Amino acid sequence: MSAQPSASAPLFFSYSPRTQLILHSSLTSAQLFAFLAPPAFLVSSLALKRTSFSIRGLMRYSASGAALGAVAGAGVGGARAGSASDLEVNAKLGQMSLDETLVRRNDYATIGAALSALLTPAIFLKRAPLPALVLGGASVGLGLGAAGYYIEGATKGEPKAV
Template sequence: MATSANPTFQGLSPLNQVCAHAALKVAQAASMLFPPAYVGLCLVRRRPMSVSRAMRGAELSVLGGAAVGWGVGYARLRDQSEEAIEDRVYRLKHNASQVRADDYSAIGAFMGMLVVPAIFLKRASIFSLAAGGASLGLGAGVWVHIFKSLTEGSELKPEGMASEVPDLPGKK
């Protein structure tokens, strides 16, 4: 049986692993889209931005995104064979870009959970700041992954550098 690259998901059945991955992806997308949408909404409505409302909205967008992602993942996969689902888990585990995006988002969520309460300590409850900061960090991690994947060249990868290695003199 194939297992997920994410150690949190490894104890789940293959169907639940793929559903959890879908929930994570939709939560990541929601956390990427919420901050610009919130700022735009405040500008259009001409209301001042509030840290407590921003944190509450970030929390709800990620939780709602995760619930929608799980439901959509389950609806798409409930009629699939066990082999097809295990194949999907195997492909998710070995997709370096997916694993990197998930790692960056986890690091971003952890950093957001620590940094946002430190900056905005008196602006909202500590729980709301930690959860909202984690939500914002989740999206920030994915944005960093996207930026790095766009700016990195193939010459930075080992297979891209292999053709640049000169032959040693005296070796055939």
């Protein structure tokens, strides 16, 4: 007997339907903020010279950006899920479970986060504390993994929905 869900997002299938929508919204906005935070720090430190550039600052800014994105996404997802009926929530989950691009993008982001969380401390160990390197590396990898999915689709000539 298999424990596969019938109509839910594979990543969060053990949660209630409303919680699944909130978690998905949180993950999606964390991917976006994780992608945008490192360039924002680089512009702030190198071009605008508001702060001095450091690996420690980059990693902390990246981790903070991903965390802020997750919280913002959870708020937006909670507002959407709270105003939707049970039928609408289940329909949305059914649509999400059949969306291969969504699942693949989340897979790329998760793999990117795991690899970057391991590689960043190996490269920059003397430049920042280990927790900052692991969390910052994971957030950078989360954003780059999601972006890499879209870049792969663009280079293969397959249009992807954003």
